[in-house]
Amino acid sequence: MAKKEFIGISSEYDRLRIARVQVIKGGIKLMGVETLDMPYPIVKFSEGTSDPKGLATEFDDFFEVDTKSKDTLDDFPELTGEDDTSSKPKSPVSSSLDDNFDMTRVDEDSDVVTDNEKLIADYLKKIGRKKLHIGLHIPFGKTTFQFVKNVDPDKMRKSERIDFFNEKLRPIHNEDPEPDHYSWTKAADNACLIAYNRNDTSLINLFEVAETYYKGKLMINERLPDESIWAGLVRANYNLAPDDITGIIAIGETSSRIMFMKGSEILNILPIIPDGENSVDILNTIFSKILFEIDKGELPKLNRVLIARSAKFSEKVKPYFEKQFDEIEVDYLTLHPQRVTYADDILDSPVYLQPYLSAIGAAWAASRLNEKEFSQLVLLPEYLREKQRSLKIAWHGIIILILIALTPLFINNMYLSKSAELQQLEQQVRITENQIEELRPIATMTEDLVADYQVIQAEIDRLLELARYSQKWSEVLTSLNDGISQIPQLWLTSLRTSDEHINLTGISLTREQIPVLARLFTDANIQQVSETELREQPVYTFAMQANNYRQDIEEFLLDMPQVEFDFEQGTVIELDFTYAPEPAEIRERELVAGGNRAANNTPVFEQQQVVQEDSDPEPRGSEEEITTADNEAERIAGIQETRNTVSPEETVPPALPRFGLRGPEDEIFIGAYTIVLHSIPDSSRAAAEYQMLKDEGYKATLWQAEIEEGQLNWRIGVGLFQEIPDAVNAVSELPEPYRDNHFIVRIR
Template sequence: MVDESETPSSNELLLYNLFSSVDAKRVDLGISIPSGQTIFQILKDVDFSDTKKKDLQVIVDDRLESLHGISKGEDYYSYSVREDGALLLTSIDDEPQLLTLINRTLELYNGKLFIHEILPDEILLLGLIRANYDLDPNSITGVVQFSENSTRVLFLKGNQLWIVSPIITESLKSQRFLNTVFSKILFQLDTGEVPNLDRLIICNNSLGDEAIEFFEDRFQDVDVAEFQFSEDFFEAENINPSSIVSFTTAIGAAWSASGLKKEVFPKISFLPNYVNDRQKIFKLQWHGMLLLLFIMLTPIVANHFYTQYDTDIDRLQGEISTLDAQIQSLEPTVQRYNQISNELSQIQSKLTLLSELNEGTLRWSINLDLINRGIEDVNSIWLTSLTPVQNNNIEINGYAIYRDRIPELASLFNTTTLLNVRSDEIREKEVYKFVYIIKDFFENEEIYTPESVQGIRELIGNLHCHTQSEIPLYC
């Protein structure tokens, strides 16, 4: 449908018009996943170069389940082992929205549409920088990607991805935007995760010289510049350079789909299997017609063999009738069995609920006890709020009189992520406000399971084994 102003009335129609204007018969695409939607885990402490694929898959599954709380389908994660032996593991929560929109647009577009790559913005930027810059193996490069509502900061050591900082959600239009980005970079330097900074590259820089001058003033010994394409790969004679800035990652997606210098991009891909299978069907040519002929001949061949084995079929049908009669005679026994199974399932559900209620009460009691004892030992620090967030994590806000008390607090817990630290003033005294996300209070989850709850779980397990020990003959 098109309205009276002749503008598309839906995103699907807008894409259809775009595809048709490019080529009514075939369109080749590369898709980017917006920055911040991909979770990065870089395991550098172990050399995975010689790890067997089966063992590596176990490690990957364990890391993903620990992070997301559930196992992930193969379309929602991708990993590769780098030349230095580190494991680069990436994952997403949902299918990219653009891919979902393209799938709906296929109902309108009659041509063939090939999606060659689906990559996160962060991976596209890494590939573009590798292709267009000469990076010293020992140098540290900071990469800042601006966008309207969020900003991502990456750090490279040589040409390898070193650290992916948490997403910055401050709007580009905010007056504090540049200061916030600066504080995030400074925080990485202060913690020692990034030992130094030699170069800062700003991508999608819609603020122009304002951003360049801001970072040059604060990092006087660092080479600060906008991302620039090498003239060896990109010609922009008839294009306004200022218009290229906002399309850096879009150009990167097209570049990755073209296959040009494919070796500079990490072996990461979020192209789903169903899209691959669909595109294989598109590629069928003469052999596809031959396959269609075989399919047409199948009923004739099947009928020939059916006639040959007609006697065997009659005998087997008689055996089936006899078995049906036996099954009917056992039906009352099966019904009684199903009734007992239902009763056992109800008991098991009640025991499971009781176990969960006990575990939740004990979990909070133990966690709060750890916080109380830890605060008393650390001192000069106080908490203002504890808030549950997604994936069963806990967000802690508080103040510390001394900055070194903040990491001491973090050491109380097994797995924590420091989101923010900033100075503040209370009663004319400088203090430090901090925000932590606690993922795991303790390394061993069994601390939340007392002997009484373990007994309930053993009883649940016994009931489950009992319900699975008999296989009904008829349902």
């Protein structure tokens, strides 16, 4: 990446002097100097001619010198052209100065653009940078200077300082000065130097218009009077003792300037001299003014004289003043070789670089290197400062900066507190890690035990799942066997299960026996009955489906003792292996017993959320399939008498309850058969039906049964019967609505 370049520009009537510098370690590097001739004048006069104090001719009256006389330089024939050396050929340096260094001269007959602004824009484009930093000068004589002794504006408030400057500048310029028009700095001998420039903005205007033709951005960093630039160059390139008096001489085309420095401070700036290189007596005039200052006592001594600008007198000025001041150092204002280096194509000669000193100083000031030496009398308008200021800090910006400054203190305080807290936590972590290491063997053993426990528990869960409904076939086949054993001349040919249904097919010698088989189940449908012959005897084949055969079968849930291990305390909770009936079983027994005891009182039932099913079971079969209850009872009773053996399950226990359809009964016999007349989910209605049957003299039974998973119904049955045929025979004694709308079930 190319280093940043800074461009300094000075103006002379219709030409620009340009210097380009780069900041390097220990100083600057002069990259190039050029002269750019303008097609039109930049300003009407490049050098000032005003003399606001009227002191330009004061020394003439004092010394009675005629500045127009040519006889005063007889001792210096070289100034009048009478020296023999005048006929000698000029040196290359002198020739180059006489040619005005026209490196980029524009001929009148060329087709190059004629506008000053476009010419500058084209030149800047050749530099090839998107952003250029520029320093401008104010030609000497355009700025008026005023010294005020024993005043320090820094100690004044802002309003007092403005009033002070207005008071000093108003009488001279006949108007209240704008803040952009003046600047001030501390001068030697505890004085204040005020610089005022109002009308010379032509160079700024020129570059502002040129920027519109230039695609990049122009940053005008500094704008200084020539007098301030020369003083800055002296400070930056010479070692000045505090009491050294340095005189600076500048000779222009139409005017000249003399100024003095004491140490590094400006001591005095004499009024502009209205004569320049066009006057052959200008050197005598300058010498007389210096003597006048010495005679007035303003200069206690003079240590050196530096020539900042001499125009066509470059080779004559130094010998003249060396002869006049034989004990004083006289030299051109020279750039110090340790602080300024040069590009290869630049001639390191004070005479060659003298016309570019203002441009070099402006570029040096724009780089902000040695800022204290240069930027003491800046006259850059405020609108340019605001325009080019990338970061504008208002009051809130200052507050933010203060907060930013306080942030490290806050962060440091927070860091210390968090560091102490972190140390405590680290100590706790170390203690905890030690405890973990001590308990790690126990934890490992515990993990092994837990793993074994989980394996055993999984096996137990699998066994319990397999044991559920393990008695299904035992219960179903027992019920089916008990029922079929009471129905003669009926055989089953097949038995299949599908989900919750049992499909039965068989053969019966009589049609009337088939509905009796269907009543063995809570919900059974006779799907088909057909007559055929078997061994030349008429028989009836049938197909039947028993729906939801599990509703009367209790789940086989093994009461496994649960081992409860406290993993935190490491203790085993003792198990209780004594049998405890399930709450549902206790509730069913209490309901059944309570229903029988409440002969004259209406029982109170808990309200439960159940799924509603059909209020009453449908009648089994058609009229053709069902015989009268009397004939069926007689036939079954006859069959019962012919039986010779009784199975152990049919043995009547010693303490038998009173069986029958009617009569009071205090306790119900679990395992007896009853005729179910109602199976409904509504507990209130069930209680009412139960009480009504008891009032009619029936042995009424009320209990709750699970029809499906999660669905509970209240069942109301009448009668207690030891065998199914007894219940079948009792059906004929029921009222007409219940004879065909009932089913027989064993109480469980």
